[in-house]
Amino acid sequence: MKFKLLALILGTSLMLVACGGGDDAAEPNEPAGGDSGATTASAEKIYKQNCAGCHGGDLGGGAGPNLTAVGSKYSQEDIASIIANGKGIMQGGIIKGEEADAVAAWLAEKK
Ligand code: HEC
Numbered sequence: 001m002k003f004k005l006l007a008l009i010l011g012t013s014l015m016l017v018a019c020g021g022g023d024d025a026a027e028p029n030e031p032a033g034g035d036s037g038a039t040t041a042s043a044e045k046i047y048k049q050n051c052a053g054c055h056g057g058d059l060g061g062g063a064g065p066n067l068t069a070v071g072s073k074y075s076q077e078d079i080a081s082i083i084a085n086g087k088g089i090m091q092g093g094i095i096k097g098e099e100a101d102a103v104a105a106w107l108a109e110k111k
Pocket of ligand 1: 047050051052053054055063064065066067070073079082083087088089090091094095103107
């Protein structure tokens with residue numbers, strides 16, 4: 001009887017420890033290695049997560065304009081500034097810093 005209770009308490013506290021510790025490890029923020037190839041892959045992933053809802057998964061447009069040839073219309077700096085400041089109903093600052101740079105560079109290649 002006593003032993004069962006002890007095991008229960010011990011078990012519960014172990015579970016708490018395990019759950020608490022899990023949070024820190026749950027966010028692997030590592031970019032997936034490599035240099036140029038990884039940048040393209042992650043830029044596309046960032047785009048899909050943040051922009052595709054309006055601009056389409058294949059850049060074909062939707063609620064927002066088609067971006068398949070956006071690189072012939074804007075420079076990388078222009079695109080970075082659109083991402084930072086927004087345009088029309090598109091709000092600025094959806095992505096920032098390195099993510100914004102990577103997506104701007106990636107979109108500037110679309111010509
Ligand atoms: C809520 C929907 C929405 C989201 C999310 C969104 N956009 Fe837009 N985007 C728009 C709309 C609408 C326009 C057109 C604005 C205008 O010209 O008035 C636009 C315009 C643009 C333009 C200029 C296109 C052109 O031909 O003038 C670029 C570049 C752009 N968006 C990139 C992005 C990127 C990169 C992301 C993700 C970080 C993103 N957008 C997220 C709706 C969105």
